[in-house]
Amino acid sequence: MGMYKYLTRAWNDREKTALERHFRSLSIKWRREPTVHRIEYPTRLDRARALGYKSKQGYVVVRVRIRKGGARKPRPRSGRRPRALGVTRFTRAMNLKNIAEMRAKKKFPNLRVLNSYYVWEDGGHRWFETILRDPHNPGVREG
Secondary structure, eight states, X not given: OOHHHHHHHHHXXXXXXXXXXXXXXXXXXXXXXXXXXXXXXXXXXXXXXXXTOOSSTTEEXXXXXXXXXXXXXXXXXXOOOGGGSOXXXXXXXXXXXXXXXXXXXXXXXXXXXXXXXXXXXXXXXXXEEEEEEOTTOTTSXXX
């Protein structure tokens, strides 16, 4: 087996390996970082490589923190019966991964989003890493 297969197996069996405890302590540090934070290397190298990441100039990896839970919708001012308020059980039209990609694109407008993947979650947040590519870099061929 190659190295990436071992990495994937370790990720899938987080409880058996020490990854669960490691990421739990890392999430404490990640909460203090900005919402969109550029990182030097991907946290999950096997997943990043599978989605098109290459360790060369022109590729950027960004960790994005997204809040968990349902959508927050303001309560209407005028009176109506409680069932018709439309405040509870309200879901967004986009999933959290797409929101993470949009926030990364907004922070780095000169780069193009290649893909993203799930990293970790705790009680209040979910983290995704987004792979961005510079289309104007001569080392990166835009396909």
